[in-house]
Amino acid sequence: MDNKGRVTLPAQLRQQLDLYPGAEIEFLVKEGGEWYLRRADSQPSCRYCGLQVDLVTIGRDTLCRRCAEKYYRALAQKLGLGEVGASGNLNNKKGKLR
Ligand SMILES: [Zn+2]
The missing domain is CATH 2.10.260.10 (Pemi-like Protein 1; Chain: D)
Known part of the structure; x- marks a missing residue:
């Protein structure tokens, strides 16, 4: 450089x-x-892991579903909403991430 x-x-x-x-x-x-x-x-790809399939767009971020779930779990923890997804909650609401 x-x-x-x-x-x-x-x-x-x-x-x-x-x-x-x-x-x-x-x-x-x-x-x-x-x-x-x-x-x-x-090709668009997940901004965290680079995966190019199963992508969702959240605001200006493009994430794969796996990272999106991780991201939401971390966010929920930060906001004190507890363990979202720990019991599989989020998995049942996959459609909502679209
Ligand atoms: Zn990812």
Whole structure:
């Protein structure tokens, strides 16, 4: 990385990933601090684990169902709503996440 924060992707990688000047690249930080780049115009994927199937959109986030449930469980705990999903509650309401 240079002192302006720019990163050069090796030509071989650009070719392999079909990246061309002007391609939109997205920088994503996963839970736990792991991060990665992806094409912004690529298939939508879960912002936490990168899964590309069984996705739900919550606000501006795209999550897979598994992470969405985890996210809601954490949120419920934070709000003091107790263990949502611990008894399978959330599983029975999957449709609501759509
Ligand atoms: Zn996920």
